[in-house]
Amino acid sequence: MLEWLKTNATAARDKLSAEVSKFKNREFMEAVVSGCALVAAADGNISSDEKQKMVGFIQNSNELKAFDVKDVIKSFNEVCAKFEFDQQIGRAEALKSIGQLRKKEDAARLLVRVCCAIGSADGNFDESERAACRTICNELGLNPGDFDL
Template sequence: MLEWLKTNATAARDKLTTEVSKFRNQKFMDATTAGCALVAAADGDISSAEKSKMVGFITNSPELKVFDLKDVINSFNDHCAKFEFDQQIGRAEALKVVGKLKGNDGAARLLVRVVSAVGASDGNFDDDEKAVCRLICLELDLNPADFDL
């Protein structure tokens, strides 16, 4: 009986920790998917390589692995849909979400590294994608030169 209580208490605590982590990192998840959509749409085409790179990052990221992959993909697809509706609206909405990380230097820098990796995932980190990454840096009050942009 005591062992059952210990096991269930640990499981309940672990579940609670995961739920709290999701709440704390929701802003980072949303900003990451918005930034990925910005970079993926920079060249006018969101390639399967860019989508795969984003999914790979998410499944390996300690900050995002607490999220259901389906939720992350849905968030990314929601941002992409705004670009499909209107490029300017999609861009403005995505930048607004990315800007919520301003002031959190660690998260902002990680976001720039992620979106740069997504941009380069198709083997061609072109000038349009680099320009979007620079724009993201400026939105976050980061120096693009720190990321070789």
């Protein structure tokens, strides 16, 4: 009986830690998803290469590993749906989410690097995608020149 309690207490503690970690990083996850969608939609088309690049980042990111890939993809699809409904509404909602990282420079810089990688995922980091990344930099108070934009 005592062993069962120890085992279940450890499992419960681990689950709680994972849940706390999710809430702690949710803001970053939503900002990354929004930034990726903003860049991916910049050329009017969200390509499968851009989606795959984002999924790869999610699977390898220490910052997002607390999240189930399915949850992040669901969030990405929700943001993309806003762009499909209305480009301006999608853009405004994405920038609102991105702006939450304004005072978190390390997270903000990582967000811009991820967005640049998403923009170049299809082999062509075109001007509309660069402009979206510059907009993200401006929203975060970062210098676009620091990212060769």
